[in-house]
Amino acid sequence: MKFDKSFIKKLKERDKKAQELFYQQLAPKMYGICIRFSTNQADADDILQEGFIRVFAHLKGYRGDGSIEGWVRKTIVNTAINFYKKRIKRGVTVDLEYLKGNPDGKVYVIEKMSADELLQLIRELPEGYRTIFNLNVIEGYTHKEIADMLEISENTSKSQLSRARASLQKRIKSIKDKDKRKNG
Numbered sequence: 495m496k497f498d499k500s501f502i503k504k505l506k507e508r509d510k511k512a513q514e515l516f517y518q519q520l521a522p523k524m525y526g527i528c529i530r531f532s533t534n535q536a537d538a539d540d541i542l543q544e545g546f547i548r549v550f551a552h553l554k555g556y557r558g559d560g561s562i563e564g565w566v567r568k569t570i571v572n573t574a575i576n577f578y579k580k581r582i583k584r585g586v587t588v589d590l591e592y593l594k595g596n597p598d599g600k601v602y603v604i605e606k607m608s609a610d611e612l613l614q615l616i617r618e619l620p621e622g623y624r625t626i627f628n629l630n631v632i633e634g635y636t637h638k639e640i641a642d643m644l645e646i647s648e649n650t651s652k653s654q655l656s657r658a659r660a661s662l663q664k665r666i667k668s669i670k671d672k673d674k675r676k677n678g
Contacts, residue, residue, distance in 0.1 A: 545570040578644075
């Protein structure tokens with residue numbers, strides 16, 4: 495569904511029916527973002543809820559530059575980042591220890607893996623790795639942008655991405671090896 499100017503005006507006027515329709519249309523897409531940034535469904539639900547609260551609270555700030563869906567997506571991503579930052583401040587540890595990747599450096603492709611299985615592997619990454627992997631690989635942010643958002647250095651962003659990829663490669667190889675032994 496495309497949201498025209500009159501619909502957006504209703505949203506800005508806090509029309510409940512328009513808000514409900516807007517939420518119903520965008521929540522499933524935005525939930526995918528929340529799932530990628532979280533380790534469990536409860537956290538994803540919290541990010542989605544908090545994100546849409548922010549969307550409706552700050553809708554007056556939407557100027558019409560670009561699609562409203564893109565604006566909502568950015569708000570949801572920022573909400574996920576803030577969720578991650580709050581966890582760090584509360585003392586929830588983030589595993590930043592180096593995980594050795596595959597020594598030959600090859601990327602393994604698992605033809606039989608479903609998107610859900612790959613998503614689960616991403617969700618199992620340590621929080622820091624997962625956040626940077628999502629921001630760079632899935633959302634397309636540069637390391638400079640990620641560094642600014644997370645208040646870290648660009649090199650930290652790059653190393654976390656490298657470690658996330660190595661970890662995923664190692665996990666995928668392990669699954670592939672198990673599959674070979676099983677079907678062997």
